[in-house]
Amino acid sequence: DVGTGPWAGDPSCTTPPPADRFSPHGIASAQTTVRGLVHVAVVGHGVREAVELFDLVGTGNAARLTWRGCVPLPPDDVGNDLAITLAGESVVSNYQPTMSGLRGAYYMVRSGLGWPTGDVIVWRAGEGWHHVPGTSAAAANGIAVAPDGKTLFYAETGTGRVARVPLAGLPAGASPAFATTGDHPDNLSWTSRKTLLAGVHAGGMGPLACLVARPCRSAWSIVEIDPPTLGTSVLLHHDGELVGAVASAAELDGRFYFGAVFDDRIGVWRPTE
Numbered sequence: 240d241v242g243t244g245p246w247a248g249d250p251s252c253t254t255p256p257p258a259d260r261f262s263p264h265g266i267a268s269a270q271t272t273v274r275g276l277v278h279v280a281v282v283g284h285g286v287r288e289a290v291e292l293f294d295l296v297g298t299g300n301a302a303r304l305t306w307r308g309c310v311p312l313p314p315d316d317v318g319n320d321l322a323i324t325l326a327g328e329s330v331v332s333n334y335q336p337t338m339s340g341l342r343g344a345y346y347m348v349r350s351g352l353g354w355p356t357g358d359v360i361v362w363r364a365g366e367g368w369h370h371v372p373g374t375s376a377a378a379a380n381g382i383a384v385a386p387d388g389k390t391l392f393y394a395e396t397g398t399g400r401v402a403r404v405p406l407a408g409l410p411a412g413a414s415p416a417f418a419t420t421g422d423h424p425d426n427l428s429w430t431s432r433k434t435l436l437a438g439v440h441a442g443g444m445g446p447l448a449c450l451v452a453r454p455c456r457s458a459w460s461i462v463e464i465d466p467p468t469l470g471t472s473v474l475l476h477h478d479g480e481l482v483g484a485v486a487s488a489a490e491l492d493g494r495f496y497f498g499a500v501f502d503d504r505i506g507v508w509r510p511t512e
Contacts (some may be wrong), residue, residue, distance in 0.1 A: 240379075244379075244422070246278055246292060246307055246308075246327050246450065247292070247295075247307055247308040248290070248292045248308030248309050248310045249308065249309065249310045249311060250447065251311075252289070252308050252309040252311060252480040253308075255287050255306040255309075256283055256285060256287065256291060256309075257286055260285040260286040261283055261285050261286070262284040262285035262299035262503055263281045263282070263283055263284075263291075264281070264282040264283070264284060264318065264319060264320070264357045265281070265282040265318065265319055265320030265332070265381075265426070266279065266280070266281050266282075266383070267280050267320075267321050267322050267332075267382075267454060268280070268295070268321065268326055269322045269323065269402070270325070271324050272353035276294050276295070276296060276366045276512070277294070277295040277317040278292070278293070278294060278295075278323065279292075279293040279294070279295050279304060279450050280292055280293070280321055280323045280329060281293070282318040282319065282320065284317075285440075286329070287309070287311060288311065288316065288317060289309040289310060289311045289312055290309060290310040290312070290318065290319060290321060290329045290362070291306065291309045292306070292307045292310070293305060293306055293307060293309050294306060294307055301319075302374070304443075307425075309507070310329055311464050311505065312333075312360075312364050312368070313360070313368050314473060316357070316360065317333070317334050317335060318331045318332065318334065318380070319331075319332045319333075319334035319381075320332045320368070320380060320381045320382045320426055320427075321382055322382045322383055322384040322391075323384075323390070324384055324388045324501065326363075326388065327363070327364055328360065328362065328363050328385055328388075328432070329361070329362040329456075330360075330361050330371075330382055330391065330406070331359070331360050331361070331362070331382070331403075332354060332357070332359055332379040332380055332381070332382050332393055332394075333357035333358050333359065333370075333379060333441070334356070334357050334378060334379060334457045335349075335350065335356035335357050335359045335378065336492075338479065349377070349397075349433060350377040350397035351377075351397055352377075352397070353377045353397050353398045353471060354377055355375045355376060355377055356376070356377060356378055356397070357375075357378070357379050358370050358371065358374040358375050358376055358379055359371040359374040359376075359378060359382070359391065359393055361406070361470075366502070367398060371404065371406070371407075371408045371413070372405055372408030372409050372410070372477070373392075373402060373408050373409025373410075373414070374393065374402070374409075374415070375399070375414055375452045376393065376395040376398075376402070377395055377396070377397025377398050377462065378392040378395065378397040378425070379394070379395060379396075379425035379485070380393070380396045380402075380424065380425055381393065381394035381401075381417055381424065381425055381426035381437065381438075381462075382393070382394075382427065383427040383428070383429060383435055383447075384393045384406060385466065386429075386433075388406065389406055389407075389409055390403065390404075390405060390406060391403070391404050391405070391406045392464075392466070393426070393427075393483060394420075394423060394424035394425060394426070394427060394437060395417075396423045396425065396440075397423075399419060399420055399421060399422055399423055399424065399449060400417040400418065400419055400420065400424070400425055401414060401417065401418045401427065401435070401437060401464055401469075402415035402416070402417055403417070403466070403469060404416075405418045405510070406420075414460065416469055417469065418464045418469035418470070419471065419473050420437055420439050420460075420462045420464075420471060421439065421441075421462075421473075422439045422440055422441045422442070422460065423439060423440040423441075423488065424437045424438070424439050424440075424462070424496045425438045425440060425486035425500070426437065426438050426486050426488075428470050428487060428488060428489050428490075430490045431490065432462060434463050434465055434466065435463070435464040435466060435468070435494070436461060436462070436464075436474075436488045436495075437461070437462045437463075437464060437484050437488075438459065438460055438486045438488050438497070438498070439459060439460040439461070439462050440457065440458075440484065440485075440486070441458040441459050441460050441476065442457060447483055449500075449501035449502075450501070453501065453502075454483065454501075454502055455483040455484040455500075455501035455502045456478075456479040456480055456481070456483035456484075456502050456503075457479045457483045457484045457497070458475055458476070458477065458479045458483075459473075459476075459479060459483070459484060459485040459486075460473050460475065460476045460480050461473070461474045461475045461485070461495065461497070462476070463476070466469050474495075474510075475495070475508060481506065482497060482502055482505070483498050483499060483500050483502050484500050484501045484502055484508040485497045485498065485499050485506060486498055486499060486500040493509060493510075493511070494508065494509045495507070495509075495510075496506055
């Protein structure tokens with residue numbers, strides 16, 4: 240039973256993706272007070288380009304994901320990361336039209352030159368998808384929505400910046416406010432201090448070599464961003480020797496957990512150790 244309401248997704252999507260063809264990418268969750276559920280949304284590739292919607296139920300070894308539905312992305316759009324709101328909105332970074340073959344390489348070059356390749360798109364039940372005005376970006380990547388649901392942050396990997404805009408978008412001719420990370424920001428996450436963490440690929444285009452050379456050992460940084468001022472500070476820089484190409488960081492109980500792209504492990508760091 241896929242259920243009804245915004246968390247059921249598009250009514251036309253009634254079948255879960257085959258397990259052997261499900262290729263997950265960005266992931267987000269939202270805690271609710273309804274039956275103790277945690278909603279989980281995943282950007283899925285493989286058999287279809289879609290936001291796949293799940294409920295996380297149970298704890299410990301009994302925890303499981305139950306598929307609720309999906310929201311197919313618009314034609315020619317490729318999702319990267321996403322955020323979800325308690326209103327059931329899916330906010331997705333529309334990275335570039337494809338990530339494979341010569342066309343994918345072309346758009347990677349475009350983003351490296353700082354040329355737009357995509358933007359941010361939002362889905363709402365009963366309304367469908369729309370593009371957020373003013374979010375044209377060179378490789379729109381990590382996404383975060385402020386707790387009030389009114390402000391959107393997204394990483395623009397191609398230019399080394401994290402943008403801040405209203406979720407409703409910008410008026411014609413207006414530009415986002417930016418935080419500069421110095422290298423190539425990837426995913427974003429909230430901390431208990433209500434700041435943002437950005438996993439940042441360092442060393443220029445070094446991570447691209449990891450497309451053909453594994454394990455990946457490219458350098459990275461974790462940058463903390465203050466949302467009101469967009470001031471930044473580097474919490475940690477690493478040469479990648481232990482874990483390379485870190486794309487995301489999550490803080491929990493005084494520890495930082497690092498997710499890596501192209502690598503075979505996660506990292507854990509406790510600043511006081």
